[in-house]
Amino acid sequence: MPVLEVDALRKTFVRGLLRRRTEALRGVSFRVEQGEIFGFLGPNGAGKTTTIKILMGLIFPTSGKARLLGADAGNRDAKAKLGYLPENPYFYDYLTVTELLDMVGRLHGMDASARRRRSAALIEEVGLGHAAKRPMRSFSKGMLQRAGLAQALISDPELVVLDEPMSGLDPIGRKEVRDIILGLRERGKTVFFSTHILSDATLLCDRVAIVVGGELRDTGPLGALLDPKVDAVEILWAGDDATAERVDELAGTHARTSEGRISRVADLDAANAVVARVVAGSGRILHVIPHRQSLEDVFVHEAKAAGAGRGGDA
Numbered sequence: 261m262p263v264l265e266v267d268a269l270r271k272t273f274v275r276g277l278l279r280r281r282t283e284a285l286r287g288v289s290f291r292v293e294q295g296e297i298f299g300f301l302g303p304n305g306a307g308k309t310t311t312i313k314i315l316m317g318l319i320f321p322t323s324g325k326a327r328l329l330g331a332d333a334g335n336r337d338a339k340a341k342l343g344y345l346p347e348n349p350y351f352y353d354y355l356t357v358t359e360l361l362d363m364v365g366r367l368h369g370m371d372a373s374a375r376r377r378r379s380a381a382l383i384e385e386v387g388l389g390h391a392a393k394r395p396m397r398s399f400s401k402g403m404l405q406r407a408g409l410a411q412a413l414i415s416d417p418e419l420v421v422l423d424e425p426m427s428g429l430d431p432i433g434r435k436e437v438r439d440i441i442l443g444l445r446e447r448g449k450t451v452f453f454s455t456h457i458l459s460d461a462t463l464l465c466d467r468v469a470i471v472v473g474g475e476l477r478d479t480g481p482l483g484a485l486l487d488p489k490v491d492a493v494e495i496l497w498a499g500d501d502a503t504a505e506r507v508d509e510l511a512g513t514h515a516r517t518s519e520g521r522i523s524r525v526a527d528l529d530a531a532n533a534v535v536a537r538v539v540a541g542s543g544r545i546l547h548v549i550p551h552r553q554s555l556e557d558v559f560v561h562e563a564k565a566a567g568a569g570r571g572g573d574a
């Protein structure tokens with residue numbers, strides 16, 4: 261049984277006196293299995309937060325189904341096993357993060373000693389140890405984001421849903437959050453998070469879904485969405501002009517850098533031939549870099565395929 265499942269989800273927002281309609285979701289379906297780190301990717305306005313709010317039972321779909329932990333979205337028993345970080349978490353200004361975690365722990369029905377133990381550990385884990393006793397109105401954006409993550413984890417939930425968990429974090433904070441997410445998977449938890457930071461998805465996700473303009477473009481393991489084909493190979497090498505002449509016969513012209521010469525060829529076979537000539541000419545290979553399609557390429561391609569002006573507003 262999937263831990264999280266959306267089926268043919270549609271959401272149309274109707275705004276104002278003129279009843280302007282925005283089709284935020286146009287029939288989105290995917291499943292997340294137990295123990296996965298699942299990335300929900302898409303550009304701004306794609307429908308990520310709308311999907312997550314439906315999953316949390318905060319808004320209702322126009323049609324379609326959302327289920328998590330074996331129950332319909334919004335079910336109380338399921339919510340008890342769920343941790344959620346909203347996109348723009350808002351916390352009461354005068355609370356400290358310790359008080360926040362205590363309050364959320366109480367909502368989850370945890371006893372006082374468990375709350376104390378768990379919140380002290382989490383505050384350290386998210387890097388707020390130095391600020392545990394400060395009111396959160398003095399927190400920076402990154403600190404608020406860390407507090408938000410801690411409150412999502414206080415009840416040691418089975419399923420963690422994070423809307424843009426890396427937003428507002430510096431590179432160290434992003435690495436810390438990545439480590440926390442990987443730690444959750446190690447303990448058998450399921451993590452579903454939205455992002456448009458592609459490098460974070462590449463480093464973390466077992467599978468991703470790409471949503472553009474309210475439509476699902478692709479679902480699968482990242483490796484399968486990326487074309488494994490090599491687009492080009494760069495060879496950085498050092499050697500004399502005579503060798504360079506023979507290499508250029510294969511690779512066209514080369515570029516020179518302070519470290520050596522860079523030749524660029526179309527595939528690995530051609531790269532091997534270049535390497536052989538460099539070595540035969542008593543040159544030295546410094547670096548061979550095969551270029552493959554990145555997640556960024558897929559993303560841009562999918563967004564373009566969705567067509568310009570297909571933002572969903574009418």
Ligand SMILES: Nc1ncnc2c1ncn2[C@@H]1O[C@H](COP(=O)(O)OP(=O)(O)OP(=O)(O)O)[C@@H](O)[C@H]1O
Nearest residue numbers: 273275282284303304305306307308309310311572
């Ligand atoms: N309450 C609302 N009323 C009207 N339109 C809305 C509402 N909430 C969202 N939308 C529209 O639905 C679409 C999807 O918005 P959503 O917040 O789900 O995008 P997102 O993928 O989370 O984007 P981002 O990366 O910017 O967070 C957008 O066109 C947005 O304007």
Ligand SMILES: [Mg+2]
Nearest residue numbers: 308309310347
């Ligand atoms: Mg969003």
